[in-house]
Structures are given as C-alpha cells and as structure tokens.
Amino acid sequence: MSFVEYSDFIQDGDVAIVYLSHDSMMPVKVQQGAQTQTRYGVIRHSTDLIGQRYGSKVTCSKGGWVHVLHPTPELWTVSLPHRTQILYTTDIATITMMLELKPGSVVCESGTGSGSLSHAILRTIAPTGHLHTVEFHQQRAEKVAEEFQEHRVDHLVTVRNQDVCKDGFGVTGVADAVFLDIPSPWEAVKHAKAAMKRRGGRVCSFSPCIEQVQRTCETLAEEGFQEISTMEVLLRVHDVRTVSLPLPDFGPDPSEPDTEREAPTTSGPTHAAVTLKTTTPPREIPGHTGYLTFATKPRT
Amino acid sequence: MSFVEYSDFIQDGDVAIVYLSHDSMMPVKVQQGAQTQTRYGVIRHSTDLIGQRYGSKVTCSKGGWVHVLHPTPELWTVSLPHRTQILYTTDIATITMMLELKPGSVVCESGTGSGSLSHAILRTIAPTGHLHTVEFHQQRAEKVAEEFQEHRVDHLVTVRNQDVCKDGFGVTGVADAVFLDIPSPWEAVKHAKAAMKRRGGRVCSFSPCIEQVQRTCETLAEEGFQEISTMEVLLRVHDVRTVSLPLPDFGPDPSEPDTEREAPTTSGPTHAAVTLKTTTPPREIPGHTGYLTFATKPRT
Amino acid sequence: MADHEDDDYQCRIKEGDYVVLKRGDIFKAMQIQPRKKVIFEKQWFFLDNAVGHLYGATFEIVSGGTLQPEKPKDTVSSDGSKEAGTDNRNIVDDGKSQKLTRDDIETLKEQGLKGQQIIDQLIKNSSTFRDKTEYAQDKYIKKKKKKYENTVTILKPSCRILALMYHGREPGKICHMRYDTLAQMLTLANIHAGSKVLVFETCAGLVLGSVMERMGGYGSVIQMYPGGGPVRAGVESFGFPAHFHDMLHEFPICHVNSLLAGTLDTTAKDTNTDETKSNMAAEEEQNQPEADEQGSMEQQNMEINTGDETGQDQEKTRKEAKAQEKKARLEEKRKKLAAAAALLEGRNADGLVIASRFHPCPVLMGLLKFLSPSRPFVVYSQYKEPLIECYTKLREHGGTVNLRLTDTWLRHYQVNSPYMSCSSQESTVLTPSLKRKSLTSFLY
C-alpha cells in the first residue's frame, strides 16, 4: 500500500480506510495484534485485515460489517483528522487540472494544513515530481510529515516549518506550480514567483473572501502574472429516491360514459398515485468554500 | 386594457403584445386603420385586432400567424424598447417579494431606466398605491411617462427628472419601499431614508459590482438600516427534449445460450438505442445580472 | 399620503395580532394571547409585555418568561479588549483552550447572567482568544452569541417572512418551496388586485395567503382543494384584516368534472334526496373524517396558535353540539360551494397557481379549462420529471404559448462592512416552475 501505488492485499503497516457508511469512514493503521473499535464492534487486525484483499467485507465483533478500502487521496480527504479547515475534493480536482499537475511536476504549497490537498498533489506528481510544502504551525508540520511517512510518500515531499510570507518556500527556480492557502496570499506572491521555474508555470490562490481575492489579483498583476482568472466550483450531490405523486380526483366524469366506474357513492375517493425515480439535492448545499484564483507566470 | 387590469377584447388605443415566438414579441399600439409589419406579414389593426379576443391567433398577410396577447409587466419586460440595461423578471420577482410590495404600497424608484421594473411595481401596488420614480436622463423620463399613459397606469405614478443623489425623490416620509438602481447607490441612501415613512419600510439596491455592494452596505449600516442582506438570483431555463442513447454492443454472449441470435457474421452490429425525455440547460446561462441588497429601515 | 399619526396604530403590537417571532434566522408564527406561554428556541416566555410596543422591536427574555424591551445595542465586548493576533500560528489545538466547563456556564446562567455577559466570561476564560486573528475573534463571538443570546424580535407577518419561516422550519409542509421560487410564481402568474385567481396548493396555505396578500382584498381567489376540506393554517398566520376573507372561495376538486359537465347541483336540499345529481353532501360527509385528520395533523406540526384549553370534561358537551354543528357546517358548505361554482362557471379565471404534492400534469390539465384566454398560469413541483411530462403534454395538446420550464438559484452574500466580506452561502433546491401565457385550449 502507498498513496501513490495500489496493492491488492492488506499488509502489516498499511493505512487502510474502514468504510462504515457514506459519511463515516476511518483511516486505520494496520498493525499485527492491534484492534480497532467501530460502532459495529471490534476489528482484529491480525485476523480481519492482514492478508485480506482490499475491498473485503469484514465482520466486526458485534456482527455488523464494514468494508476495508485501499486508501486514496479522496478517501483520505473525507476521513483525515482535521487540524485545520481543509480543502475538499471538488476544489482539489479543479486545482489539480488548472495548475496542470502531472507526473514529474514540482510543486510548492503553503500552508500544508491537514494535508488534504498535499496527498492529492503527491498522487498526481508521482513518481518523478516533488512537493515542497510550507506550514508555519510547528505541531501541524510535524504531524503531516509523520503522515507522509506512514502513507509512503515521504520520498516525494519536503515539509518546511516556516512563515511563507517572510521566508518563502525555501527553494528557488524549481517549481512548475505554486499553491497558496494562507490569510494574506498577496504577501507570498513574490515568494511564489521566486520559487517558480524561469520558464514559468501556474499559480493558484485559495481564499474564502472576495477582498482577499481582490488584493491577490492586484499583486499578481503587479508581479507580471498573466491569465489571471478567479473562479468558484460548487458540488451538488443528488439524492436518488423513489417518490409517489398522488393523482387528483376530479370526481365522476359524466362526459365519459364509457368509463367503467361504480356508483360514486360506493367507490369513494380514488387514491391512485404515480411512482417515479427522481433526485433531490440536499436541503443545504455544502456552500461556498472559497474562490480559486489562477494565474500564469510567464518566462522571466 | 390596462397594465393593471385585464380585458377580454382588444380595443382601439390598447397596447397588445404580438407573440411571434418564444424569443420574439413586439408591443403594438392598436389604432383604427393602422398596420403593423411582422416577419409573417402585415397585421391590419381594424380587422385583425380590434374586437378580437386577447389570446386570438391572427393570420398575417403572408399566411403566417401570430398570437395577440394581453399585456402584462412580464411580457413588457421581454418586448419593451431598450433605452438602458433593464431588470428582468427573475430579479423583479425577488425585488417585489423582498420589498413586501402589495396593493396600496407607496414606492420610490431610481433610475426609471426603460421602465421594466416600474411596470411590475405598478401592477402590484395598484389600485391604491403610488410610485414615485426618478430618472436623471431627460429623454428617458419623458419617454417612460408617455408609456405609462399609453399603458393606462399614469394615475398611479409620478415621474421626476432629477438627480436622485443630489435632489432625492421629491417626496418625504411617504414611502413603504425604495428601490435603487444607480451607479453609486450609497450617495442616495440618505435620500431613501428621508423618503420613507417614519414607521419604517424596506429598501433594495441593485448593483452589478461587489464593490458597489460593499459601499452601499456600509452606508446602509451607518444610516441605521437593519437586516441588511445581499443576494443574487439566477434563472435556469430547461430545454425539454427527446434524446436517443445508443446501447453498446458487447458481441455475442456465449454464457447466454438461450439468447436467440443469428450467427454473428450475418447479424452485424446491433444498433439498439433507448429514447428518453430529458432537459438540457442552455449552453450559456444568462448569467450574473447584479447583486440585490435589501435592508429594513426601522421606525425613526 | 404622508405619514399620519393614526398610522401608528398599525405599527403597534395588539392583543389578538398574528405576529412572527424572530431570532437570527429562526422564525415562528404566533398569535398574541393573554397569559399564553409560548415556546421558541427552547425558551418559554409570555408575549403580554410586547403589547403596545412597535413591530420590529427586540425584547430580552428575563426571569419568569417576561419580555423586556432591549436597550440600545452594545456589540463591542464590554471589557473593551480589542487585542488580536495576526495569524493563528500559536494556537495549539488541544481542546483545552476554554477554562469554563459546561457546568460553570450553567451556573452563570442560573446566576442570571445574560447572553452578552456569558459571552464576555467565555472570552475572558479562553486562553486562545487573544491570539486569534480579528476575523477569527469575530467568528467566535458570533458563534457564542447565537448559543447564549436570549432575545426575540417581534415582526408583522408578510409573505416574505412566512415563506422564510416555513422553508426554515417545515420545508416538507410547503413541498420544499424556496421563497425565491414563491416570488417567481407570484410574478409570473401576474397576481394583482382585482383579478380572479385559482389556487391549487398543498403548501399549508402559504401559497394561498401569498396570493391573497398580493390581491390586497380586491378580486377573488378560489382555492381548489383536494380531499375533504381546504388546508389554510398558513393563511391565518398572515393576520389579514377580516374583509380579505370575503374574496376567498373554495371548491373541492372532486366536483370539477360535474361542474364542467353542468351536472353539479348546489341548491339547498336535504341530504341524499337527489341521487341522480352529483351528490355533493354525501361526499362531503364521507370526506369529512379525512379532512379532520388532515387538519389536526396540520395543527400538531405547525406549532402555531395552539391552545392548552381543551380539558377532558368538555368532551361530553362537545359531542352533543357536534351533530348540530355538522348540519350548520354542511349548509354553510353548500352556500360556499354555490358561490365558488358561480365564479368558476364562466371559465374566465385570470390566473392559475398550482403548487402541490400531487402529480402536476392531471391537475393542470383539469384546471386549465377554467382559465380565460391570454392569461398566465404557473405550476410548481418539487421534482423536475413530472414537470417534463407536463411540458410535453401541453405541447402535444396545444393552446399554450410561452411555455417554459425553469428554476432559480439563490445565493446569499455576507457583506460585513467595513473589513470582512466573506463566505457566500448557497441554499438551493431544484424548484422548477412552469409558466405559460395561455390561449386556453377551447380556443382551438
């Protein structure tokens, strides 16, 4: 198992995703002899996990069962321990495409936060790329570095604990792409530029507030970035369900004598209904997360 | 005919809406002896319109036919002569509800523009309300006053040709609701407040740019307005259509011996398809028009 | 048109008024009744003290459930501390930053501390507050405020406020209709004073009440209702003046076919004497239990205007009165039916509004016959598929122009002057509404 390479079987030391339900998943560090508590009972790693195929259905001690899935950055995003606000897959997917990430890309990122985006970047740039990620919060930087190791992607990433606005990314002229998710991205734009390859590349800044976007766009333009473009992507999840629509009873129709009807007094109101498959969006859409501002650094 | 009262028959002096197609309607001033050119040929008012029922199908000189509809503010909005950018029905509907307009409401509006919103306001506040509308462009003010007369709503409206930011609405302490659609609404907020009833009321400002919204919200808060809330409403029109989805041909299935199939060499690829009714939104949604900022003036 | 002194009368809360309570984004419709205990947002109180105050006033709920008019606002933290960090880097996420326990807070509450005072205590006892950025501090205060505030604002009901209330509290009751959708419907159907409008809804009366508000007591509204009786809990909440109800008529859809066929008898007769004619009274009786059931369900869930006065000893007298009542009710119903039938017979309605949990297609095809030519109608359904069917059927059927299947997206923006403008939030449902400028079918 690794976050950048599939395996078929669960092994000691893997991180597996225990799938309880659509909105309940938990990452589990697989260890010989260890146990994991779920609401369906205990999972015994040695017997229930190790040697099993990823995707297997595992029966827990209370008789309930769970699925054990191979980790992916997307499953990690919905199950990781939150140490900060995180980026979700809808934004991550857009960022990955719009930054033109691919195997071999060198990427700078700040802040690392809980590592949600970092894992998705690593998946895409492996096996030949590299991620330089900067996190000013020491505790978080240490924790995420530990996770990278557990997820067997540490050879692809360098974690730096510093202030990107003051100290930059710690590298110069190497990046194909830079991602910023910090309160004042405009203060890091010149560092982003410095970190990027001379031939140019793409930059993205994520901000929840339009004022941050405005200042960032201004600074990007001043620093000579081109194709500055701000967008927002929202996800709608459609709930598939069967609904029943009653038909109105307009009473007996004297103009239709061929209708086979009993005397209306005895037939009573008809309760006919039509059943159909439809979708309903959830009442509250997971709304605004942030604005994504992209730009191109030209060759300098 | 009037824009605030239905009639059944077309009369001399009416304004009728000639409906050619979904996106092609034209308002026609009905006059004894007059003619109107359409792409389907000439409509002769005396014979084709006057005395006919609203809703009638009228055959034009070239043999094509059109429908003649009773005017409504909504039909006027899609057929009026543009002298400015106009407000469309989606925004108008929201404004009407959020300003709590109803029969008897006294409303102030600026700018009048092409009168799209004005007609909708008049429809809703009739027969006992009044609209004070301020337009700084003299030509436009004159033209819209003329239209109000033709549409038989002039008794419900006062048009003033002045600068609302300098001179206000020309009335004090009378309005239940104020609507602003001007480049710098913040300059008119104090006039809006002065125009409103002592007991309070609702105000709306329409602006295409978020900076305008920011300044307006600031000023509204400074002037003591409450419940300040900004929103945006977008319309999606769904195109209903029948589509055909081909079914894939995976070739003969040896595991299903009971399938009645000819020898595959002679049967050729099957071109089965499934037909279904679905909707497609138009490729380009009529996008952002503006932000609607609403607020409540408390009793002062 | 100037603001007269007597305007004031309308602006003040009176006993018997229908009002809407508000805290933050939470609304609840209510009637002002003396010494009536009301429960709102898990707090109980009496509205008596609100009488005589202006609509829009905010009250603090003090001990004993008494309302006390709020003093001028004091939004800045009372100890005046405005110290803020520049970022959150020094905040360690150990869940131990708040020194006050849940029990401590309960004790503070018991000591009679009010919302703002409790929040001040929370800030004082938060080890990380000072290190948070100004934005984060602001967010923190807002969150806590929501939790510990105990004020309530009293509003005059309106279509806008009741639509917000229903969508927030009981969306299932109004077929998940959003207020912006209701706004589109009222405008697209050209609802205005002096017209004759047909309404078929299962939205607790919200749509019906909104139509009535827009007609201001002028014209006539005919509620076409399914089952045994019209549902109107929502109409009451509007608190319309009495004369508004004069324009409201009702007609049970089970008589639509006989009305159209000209066989509906609405003259006053004893029950079941004429079986060859559409035996309206029999059906009425038959449908009654269902209506009661529907009505009481309505009452249970609506949480508005329910009294506690029904004692068990009243049960007896009630039963005796019931027979009498029933007869009177039937007679009244017959008169109402006759009046509604008279309005419908001309088949010259000016507008038609459909918003229900029923399949919209047969409802529309049935009721469209009552519409005058060149008049708009609008059909709402929570689901798109049946509206596609509606659309297709109408196109095949002919007689309509300007038909459109639409929905709207609504978005709220937070514009916090002067510093932070943030986090727009989307609240959207697929809510198509079908619009038609009609040339009714019999024209062709």
Add this chain to the structure above:
Amino acid sequence: MADHEDDDYQCRIKEGDYVVLKRGDIFKAMQIQPRKKVIFEKQWFFLDNAVGHLYGATFEIVSGGTLQPEKPKDTVSSDGSKEAGTDNRNIVDDGKSQKLTRDDIETLKEQGLKGQQIIDQLIKNSSTFRDKTEYAQDKYIKKKKKKYENTVTILKPSCRILALMYHGREPGKICHMRYDTLAQMLTLANIHAGSKVLVFETCAGLVLGSVMERMGGYGSVIQMYPGGGPVRAGVESFGFPAHFHDMLHEFPICHVNSLLAGTLDTTAKDTNTDETKSNMAAEEEQNQPEADEQGSMEQQNMEINTGDETGQDQEKTRKEAKAQEKKARLEEKRKKLAAAAALLEGRNADGLVIASRFHPCPVLMGLLKFLSPSRPFVVYSQYKEPLIECYTKLREHGGTVNLRLTDTWLRHYQVNSPYMSCSSQESTVLTPSLKRKSLTSFLY
C-alpha cells in the same frame, strides 16, 4: 531539480509541434508545419515565424499572414486622453454617436492600420466617449479591442487548454463536458502514474488524452471503443512524446463478451479459417467502413491538422496501396488486440472512466467486470436520467460502496484591479458524474 539550460529546448516552439492558438477566450489546436496556411478567427496566416520563439509568446498578424512578435503592451489609449464623465446622463441614444462608418473602418484596415490604431480612431470619432464614465469607457475599449485586434498567442497544449478549447468550439464532440467536470472525473477516478486504467469515451479523445497526461507515460491505458475503430483526434492534439503511446492499448467492445467467456482467439491466423471461434477479423472488416466514416467526419469538423496536399492524381496509387495496407493493418490490429486482451484478462484494472453518448448503464455494467476490488470508477453522461438508472441498477446489483450522483457549478469572476470588480458570469451545464469506490461485483 533546478532550472537547467536544456529546459529551454522544451519551452521553444519547434516545427512539427502540436500547439494551441489563443485569442481572448478562443482556442484552436494546430500542428506547426512549414508554409502551411492556417485560418483562425477569420484571419489566415503562417506559423513559420513562430518557430524558435517561446511558448506563451504573442504575435501580431501583419500583412501577408506573417507573424511578428508583439512589442511590450501599451494598453492606455495612445493619445493619452483620460477625460471621463461622471455619469451617462448627457448621452443621447440616437445611434449617431460614432462618426466613422463601416466603410471608413474598412478603409482604415486597408491602409494597414492595426487593432489599437483603429480603436484610437474610433474613440476620436465617438462624440459620446468623453461623456462616458470611466467604467463605460473601459467597457467600450474592451469591446472594440475584441473586434479589431489581430494578435495570436501560441500555447503548449495541456488537458486544461484542450478541455477549454473543445468546450468552447465543439461542445457536441465532447458530450458537452465542461473542463471542471473533466477535472472531477480525473481526480475521482484516482488517475495516476503506474496504474491500469480503462477508458470508454466518445469525446473525440479528450478524456483519453487527459488520462494519459495524468499517467505521464507510466502504466497502461486501455481504450474500450465502440464501432470499427478508436477515435483519437483529441489525443494527437496533446502532442505527447512518442513513448506515451506505448502505454496506450485499444480493445473493441464487440469482443467484451467473448473475452469474458474465454472464447476470444487472438492468435495470428489467416482470415476466416476458424469460424467457430469469435471471428474477429471478419468483424473488423465489416466494421471498417463505419470506422472510416466516423473518422472522416471527425476530421471534417475538427479543423485541426488538416492538410490541403491531397491532389486528385494521387487517387490511383492510393487504391493500389490500399489492399496491401489493409492486410498490414489487420495484422497490426490482431497484435494490438492480443496485447489489450492480455491486459484485460486479469480483470484487475485500477480505474474505469466512462464518458460517452451511449447509455451509461449497460456500458458500466459490462465494463465493471474488469475492475479490481476497491478501485474507483466514474461515469459521465450529459443527461441525468440515465445516471439515475445507473445508480439504481448498481444499488440493486450490490458490490459498490460510496456511490454518488453529483454535478458541479462553475462560476468565473472578473476581478479587475484596482477599481472595478464586476460581473461574475455563470457557465453551467448539468453534468452529473457518478463515483464509486468499488468492491467489484464478483466479490459477492
């Protein structure tokens, strides 16, 4: 990892490169060929001069269709006038504010005036320009610029740019897939280097090419294609290095059932010798005309990389060579088929991407059998209804978890520093994509 000098080689436009031309929001894919006349936005020119320049460079099209590198930008109106009105009140809408006629402008063009110079003339001859507000002036200049500018930027192709291009130029070709939807699909399917991915698409090769880009030449991609041959015009436009094509395999879906049944024969034999086995070659031949047709339609509409060199005298020689070619092609196909079949036989693919005009339900149910347990798949359809069917079928069928039917809304914002930030524009289509973390069906 530092920026080496030889990096430069990749940054410069070379002969034979696949490039994308850009003006404003308009893109067009193209190969650089010597003395090849290209037409873009109604202008013709030659790309020869672009060779040796850096990717991202902007060129002005000068007389004779020559490209000339653009000088540093000069966006301010050249006569330096910055006079602006404060509002538009004095502007009379008589349609006569522009003194230059259409003919005048044509004359200016013939005199060799360039975009900016023509716009300057238009401003000078506009009686209302000075009275317009600064914002309105800006809008005016932008509008005119779009109309009269004659520059072109040359970009290196990428998934991002080609997705934008296709959606803008020929959305019908890619089942109206938006670029943000493609982005979701690539991520939700966990496409990455070293995996084995199945692709079934009728999106001109755009989806296939995007998957290949994300795999960077590592692993294998198997294109499952309907009809007579795989469609890949879009893959060419990516301009991948040669070794990328080594990972690309293709398999005709008409052999899916025989492969699953173990009756597919892919050994090299003469045509039609063994009729009892799945007679692949015969079907190939039979399907060929359809494939050609499909291919040529593709070519006609794509407007990319089409030469004018096909003279009519070449027709003869071609026919003779055709027979030979056909045989070689069949042999090559057989080898390819064998290779693809070998990859599929293990039924252990790591990902499955479906995006086609076919009904997604049978496609998915058929191809899902090739997926390893615990691997994601994604299905795109332009329409929601068939995906609802897909969803329902899969839930009935079992063997999948984490199934979701989603779509995304994309919105672009114009943030014009420093003064005007305006007019966000929405460009949305209903583009559901279906996601599943799979436990493939045979597990149960």
